[in-house]
Amino acid sequence: MKKKIVLVGNGMAGVSCIEQLLKLAPNRYEITIFGSEPHPNYNRILLSSVLAGDAGMNDIVMNDWSWYEEHNITLHTGHTVTHIDKERKTVRTDMGITAEYDELILATGSLPFMLPLPGADKEGVIAFRDIKDCKAMMEAAKTYKKAVVIGGGLLGLEAARGLLNLHMDVSVVHINEYLMNLQLDRTASHMLQLELEKQGMKFLLKKNTETILGKKRVSGLRFTDGSEVEADLVVMAVGIRPNVALAKSSGIAINRGIVVNDYLETSVPGIYSIGECAEHRGVAYGLVAPLYEQGAVLAKRLAGVETAGYQGSVVSTKLKVSGVDVFSAGEYADKPETRAVRVQDDFEGIYKKVVIRDGKIIGAVLFGDISDGSRLFAMIRNGEDVTGKEKTVLLGESGTPAKSGAELIAAMSDDEVVCGCNGVSKGAIVQAIQEKGCSSVGEIKACTKASASCGGCKPLVADVLTYVLGAEGVKTVKEGMCGCTPLGRDEVVESIRSMRLTTSKEVMNVLEWSNPEGCSKCRPALNYYLGMVWPEEHADERESRFVNERNHANIQKDGTYSVVPRMYGGVTTPKDLKRIAEIAEKYEVPLVKMTGGQRIDLLGIKKEDLPGMWADLDMPSGYAYGKSLRTVKTCVGSTFCRFGTQDAMGMGIQLEKKFERLNTPAKVKMAVSGCPRNCAEATIKDFGVVAIDGGWELHIGGNGGTKLRGTDLLCKVKTEEEVLEWSGAFLQYYRETGKYNERTAEWIERIGLEQVKAALAAKEDRDALNGRIDKTLDLMKDPWKEIIEQQELRQTFVPMEEQSAESII
Amino acid sequence: MKRIHVGHVTEIGEKRSRVVRVGALEIAMFKLSDGSIKAIENRCPHKAGKLSEGIVCDHHVFCPLHDWKIDLHNGVVQAPDEGCVASFRVEKDEASGELYVHIEEEKILAS
Numbered sequence: 071m072k073k074k075i076v077l078v079g080n081g082m083a084g085v086s087c088i089e090q091l092l093k094l095a096p097n098r099y100e101i102t103i104f105g106s107e108p109h110p111n112y113n114r115i116l117l118s119s120v121l122a123g124d125a126g127m128n129d130i131v132m133n134d135w136s137w138y139e140e141h142n143i144t145l146h147t148g149h150t151v152t153h154i155d156k157e158r159k160t161v162r163t164d165m166g167i168t169a170e171y172d173e174l175i176l177a178t179g180s181l182p183f184m185l186p187l188p189g190a191d192k193e194g195v196i197a198f199r200d201i202k203d204c205k206a207m208m209e210a211a212k213t214y215k216k217a218v219v220i221g222g223g224l225l226g227l228e229a230a231r232g233l234l235n236l237h238m239d240v241s242v243v244h245i246n247e248y249l250m251n252l253q254l255d256r257t258a259s260h261m262l263q264l265e266l267e268k269q270g271m272k273f274l275l276k277k278n279t280e281t282i283l284g285k286k287r288v289s290g291l292r293f294t295d296g297s298e299v300e301a302d303l304v305v306m307a308v309g310i311r312p313n314v315a316l317a318k319s320s321g322i323a324i325n326r327g328i329v330v331n332d333y334l335e336t337s338v339p340g341i342y343s344i345g346e347c348a349e350h351r352g353v354a355y356g357l358v359a360p361l362y363e364q365g366a367v368l369a370k371r372l373a374g375v376e377t378a379g380y381q382g383s384v385v386s387t388k389l390k391v392s393g394v395d396v397f398s399a400g401e402y403a404d405k406p407e408t409r410a411v412r413v414q415d416d417f418e419g420i421y422k423k424v425v426i427r428d429g430k431i432i433g434a435v436l437f438g439d440i441s442d443g444s445r446l447f448a449m450i451r452n453g454e455d456v457t458g459k460e461k462t463v464l465l466g467e468s469g470t471p472a473k474s475g476a477e478l479i480a481a482m483s484d485d486e487v488v489c490g491c492n493g494v495s496k497g498a499i500v501q502a503i504q505e506k507g508c509s510s511v512g513e514i515k516a517c518t519k520a521s522a523s524c525g526g527c528k529p530l531v532a533d534v535l536t537y538v539l540g541a542e543g544v545k546t547v548k549e550g551m552c553g554c555t556p557l558g559r560d561e562v563v564e565s566i567r568s569m570r571l572t573t574s575k576e577v578m579n580v581l582e583w584s585n586p587e588g589c590s591k592c593r594p595a596l597n598y599y600l601g602m603v604w605p606e607e608h609a610d611e612r613e614s615r616f617v618n619e620r621n622h623a624n625i626q627k628d629g630t631y632s633v634v635p636r637m638y639g640g641v642t643t644p645k646d647l648k649r650i651a652e653i654a655e656k657y658e659v660p661l662v663k664m665t666g667g668q669r670i671d672l673l674g675i676k677k678e679d680l681p682g683m684w685a686d687l688d689m690p691s692g693y694a695y696g697k698s699l700r701t702v703k704t705c706v707g708s709t710f711c712r713f714g715t716q717d718a719m720g721m722g723i724q725l726e727k728k729f730e731r732l733n734t735p736a737k738v739k740m741a742v743s744g745c746p747r748n749c750a751e752a753t754i755k756d757f758g759v760v761a762i763d764g765g766w767e768l769h770i771g772g773n774g775g776t777k778l779r780g781t782d783l784l785c786k787v788k789t790e791e792e793v794l795e796w797s798g799a800f801l802q803y804y805r806e807t808g809k810y811n812e813r814t815a816e817w818i819e820r821i822g823l824e825q826v827k828a829a830l831a832a833k834e835d836r837d838a839l840n841g842r843i844d845k846t847l848d849l850m851k852d853p854w855k856e857i858i859e860q861q862e863l864r865q866t867f868v869p870m871e872e873q874s875a876e877s878i879i
Numbered sequence: 880m881k882r883i884h885v886g887h888v889t890e891i892g893e894k895r896s897r898v899v900r901v902g903a904l905e906i907a908m909f910k911l912s913d914g915s916i917k918a919i920e921n922r923c924p925h926k927a928g929k930l931s932e933g934i935v936c937d938h939h940v941f942c943p944l945h946d947w948k949i950d951l952h953n954g955v956v957q958a959p960d961e962g963c964v965a966s967f968r969v970e971k972d973e974a975s976g977e978l979y980v981h982i983e984e985e986k987i988l989a990s
């Protein structure tokens with residue numbers, strides 16, 4: 071016969087322990103759970119989200135009714151266990167049900183601490199602990215206006231934020247001068263207060279409530295200093311105390327909480343306790359991470375799996391208030407024997423402090439930017455010695471060996487959010503891996519939405535995978551070019567070459583695209599690859615080009631366009647400037663602006679005006695819109711500058727004239743500086759040229775955009791001809807090996823600098839590459855001119871005209 | 880309901896679009912690769928992008944601003960995004976190739 075387990079308390083701590091136990095020993099026990107609340111197990115932490123309107127009641131249920139059924143768990147909700155018979159090993163509820171146990175787990179949680187104030191029993195005075203309280207607040211907000219929250223700690227502020235969302239006028243009363251004084255130092259606390267005041271919260275600090283005023287319902291509070299405040303709703307959030315009533319009446323040893331040892335055993339054999347009701351080594355925790363850790367230890371114990379026991383937890387705190395990022399962990403307060411590294415930026419509203427004692431990090435407070443939280447928390451838990459490199463802890467990783475991703479994940483608590491956009495926790499991802507068999511980032515994305523929005527957390531999700539499955543277990547799913555094909559760039563380009571495919575339609579047919587006409591991702595990419603492989607045979611597919619490259623202007627958010635004429639090397643003439651000025655006036659251009667690439671941008675142009683404007687300008691297109699060479703930025707070089715060593719402008723103009731109109735996988739920016747002072751910022755360009763005395767340095771793979779990357783030095787050459795030769799070979803090699811939409815900075819990281827150097831090292835290879843790029847360049851025509859001259863192209867820029875009177879039918 | 884003559888089928892390129900303005904209403908006319916013509920309001924429900932400038936794939940168009948995918952048969956925005964664009968019935972005279980769009984009068988006035 072199976073042994074019987076009874077769990078008293080259907081909350082997060084107890085149920086998570088049962089979940090762990092079911093994994094370790096699925097059929098060992100017959101399980102019965104008693105819960106006082108009439109709900110299945112829900113995520114109490116998310117009550118503040120429910121109150122804030124970010125989640126519904128059903129969204130926070132962690133184990134629904136069917137989960138209990140599936141696991142043959144007998145669940146009694148709405149039952150409070152009132153009596154334990156230690157001799158007979160039974161429990162009895164207030165509704166008269168009796169259950170036998172072999173092992174009994176007490177996870178009775180905690181009770182909100184209600185201040186014993188005169189008037190605390192009035193209508194409208196509530197706590198913030200369970201779904202019932204949450205509903206009471208939402209109900210009150212419909213009729214009443216003024217809310218007062220007593221308690222400026224974590225819980226109080228989350229309650230206050232929720233009440234603000236319910237459009238109540240909210241004041242927070244706090245006995246201390248500083249908010250969250252148990253988690254934050256004064257500086258962080260002050261910054262928090264300012265931020266919350268901005269959100270509309272009011273504060274009554276250093277106030278001690280004396281009486282709750284009102285007749286039947288609360289009408290206000292009076293403080294010990296004699297002042298008063300009006301209130302229609304009072305929420306007490308001053309703290310919690312372990313719920314030990316049952317244990318106490320059953321003769322189990324209690325102190326503040328139910329006293330347990332490292333194996334969560336109480337003073338009575340066969341009776342265990344975990345969660346907020348338990349006191350371990352003198353500490354009763356009120357946060358979720360320790361409860362999970364305790365549950366995991368107890369589950370192992372009950373399953374007969376060896377465990378080192380529970381060693382206590384270092385806890386970290388995050389305030390779940392939108393728009394306010396606060397993190398605190400360990401011993402955050404300054405003491406005589408501690409020293410701290412601090413960063414404070416009042417402009418960005420950022421404050422970071424790391425507390426160090428005897429060379430070890432013992433605590434941290436972060437405000438405004440909590441991205442270092444997980445890393446610092448891991449360092450605190452591991453007791454890492456940072457002697458001699460204290461500053462690097464906050465000010466950069468240089469010198470410190472970076473922690474592996476999986477190690478960082480190991481230190482994260484289960485409820486810690488990995489995907490900030492969609493609110494997916496580490497625990498949810500781990501669950502998807504373990505229970506739904508997800509083994510790739512893509513599968514996790516489909517299953518949990520983690521990394522589905524901004525994608526910034528993808529590396530972190532990958533780390534969770536490695537952490538759970540080990541490096542071998544992670545499936546590296548080949549990501550196709552897009553959702554239409556599992557084939558990657560190289561396979562597609564290889565097929566185009568080997569099968570002599572010359573149109574997108576052929577490619578999609580032959581390679582069995584799942585969408586017969588592709589999508590907005592693969593269509594422009596295929597058009598590029600086809601043109602790169604078969605410059606002469608492939609007819610450019612205008613309908614596959616993104617709007618900017620089809621209309622040869624840059625679409626703006628309001629549907630107008632911007633026009634940027636070519637200005638080689640950023641050098642212009644009074645005559646050209648006059649013409650641009652006249653045309654800007656003629657077409658009433660709303661905005662004229664210098665671009666970052668040393669030319670003039672005319673913004674706000676209507677589509678139908680584009681061809682006329684180009685004709686009037688009579689200048690080549692600047693390709694400011696295309697996956698193509700944009701500009702070659704230059705400094706004045708030796709022409710005027712007293713430091714210049716070479717003719718930077720001349721070199722830049724030559725490069726721009728040679729490579730203008732070239733189709734490339736992504737935009738290409740170049741620059742030429744006339745001396746190592748590098749005023750043209752050539753070392754953050756895709757191809758940068760820096761003049762030195764008697765020659766030129768060639769730099770590649772730089773990017774000043776999304777992800778800043780300095781260039782790598784390719785080589786040094788002596789003559790302008792060599793600069794042109796190397797640049798041509800480099801660009802063609804990038805064209806032939808780059809993925810569509812992949813900038814040289816990403817490309818070089820992917821294929822490696824050595825590979826690029828090797829491909830360009832031999833003169834005959836460079837000549838062959840130049841031969842191919844020249845063939846492509848010879849075929850390019852100025853697109854503005856083409857559109858002006860061809861009536862059928864020009865026609866697409868104007869609306870169709872209604873040709874006859876409307877008929878009413 | 881108004882039936883409006885908007886032009887000839889040859890005026891629109893395959894997998895391309897042309898714009899027709901009827902009062903304040905802007906309509907994008909698309910020619911699919913099977914030669915059929917579809918008409919929807921030229922305004923993405925997301926950020927009012929000009930759908931006429933999107934890439935056309937079978938009977939869908941991708942908005943050029945943020946890549947929302949819209950079904951040209953009925954104007955329905957495809958998952959994971961949500962919404963709908965007004966769509967209009969197009970009548971093609973098979974013999975002459977002339978195109979007519981049917982629009983409810985309120986639509987023209989309301990726009």
